[in-house]
Amino acid sequence: MTWSIETLLSELHNDIQNRLSRARKAFGHPGTKGDASESVWLELLQTYLPRRYQADSAHVVDSDGNFSEQLDVVVFDRQYSPFIFNFEGQKVIPAESVYGVFEAKQSINADQVAYARKKVASVRRLHRTSLPIPHAGGTYSPKPLQHIIGGLLTLESDWSPGLGEALTSALTTGGHQDRLDLGCVAAHGIFSCDDAGCSTLTPIGKAATAFLFELIARLQEKATVPMIDVRAYARWLDVDLPV
Template sequence: MSEWSLSTLLASLHDDIQNRLGTARRALHHPGTKGDASEGVWIDMLDTYLPKRYQAAKAFVVDSQGSFSEQIDVVVFDRQYSPFIFKFDEQIIVPAESVYAVFEAKQTATAELVAYAQRKVASVRKLHRTSLPIPHAGGTYPAKPLIPILGGLLTFESDWSPPLGPSFDKALNVDLSDGRLDIGCVASHGHFFYDSRNNGFQFERENKPATAFLFRLIEQLQFSGTVPMIDIDAYGKWLTQ
């Protein structure tokens, strides 16, 4: 008889995330250092548990017209079909076509942070993305429609009481267009996601929020499909500038 317990394994995943975020909050006093530590916890979790076609990193996003996003705390991007990724002195720049999801990661959720995250997400979604027809042995498939880029928020705590209540919902509803936050996690309390069928946000309060969030994100990424075929020539033209 196996001595493994799936429920224990899944609980341990969340406990590890919560403990590491809590340690960063208690032990690190400089805001920048604390923020970097929080980002690192979430990036490490996503890099470890997402399928290997995805990679997570703190990065800037660029498009073929030369526009850049703001620096994003956590970018989930494609490493299987996107050949163009630039890294210099620990700064990572990824093409807009390769992006699946972007997250702002901080210690505590507030109305100001939600608004800030919405602006950061919008700065990525507004970038231009190319999509080329895909050649195959029998001919050519049409250019793939652009996948929606997921936007989200990752924190340890919430400043609101209750933590996942009407005030949080009100803040999320301020921007339901380019800055909409589709999914997020407050590791001490639960996770949230935008339910398009009901045109509203759903808040899930559970004992192991980080694990529940991870499963929800994987599910949404599965429905996103594969990133489009990038037009490398559109980026290559910048070599002559």
């Protein structure tokens, strides 16, 4: 057998696109379609991200007791995070542990972009702690809080062309707190936004694989999450619960 990296990468994308397409065709209920799409993207990240990262649907909480909205995909640290809450089948993740959040939908359009921006902003506005880091020779300064990656993952686009001026216009509405940094439209390509704008649109044939690689590269650049102030969360132990 002759191995081919081109074939491996192509088949990875084809598998994701085919599964997203089957979910769209097979399920009639919009909620069921959404759950199936979310599951496909989560399995991709759970399978191929390095083990120090995890991906799951979740809420995010901060040490002031504020919660985000529910997120389809949260990429978070599990190597240095001291706790992840599991309550009645729902995950709640401390804000300091989050690297990125994504919404997973069937198709991208202006309404879905606005919806995803609202979800992303609900995480970025949360308070995050960062403590000095002790080491053998002393103490490192607290790590500056890193930008949380936000994005939108879909199979198709309601625009024609799929990645064009209509998408650019939707992505550039808003500000830094609700910006979508990275996204994938599996049938068309990936998009990327930064402080310079949202002019980078990449129409490519293996979009799901390209998105995975770009996300991993961005996670590598972020290194580790800040050192969480566990005592800031522990103070809630003294608060009386309502009867």
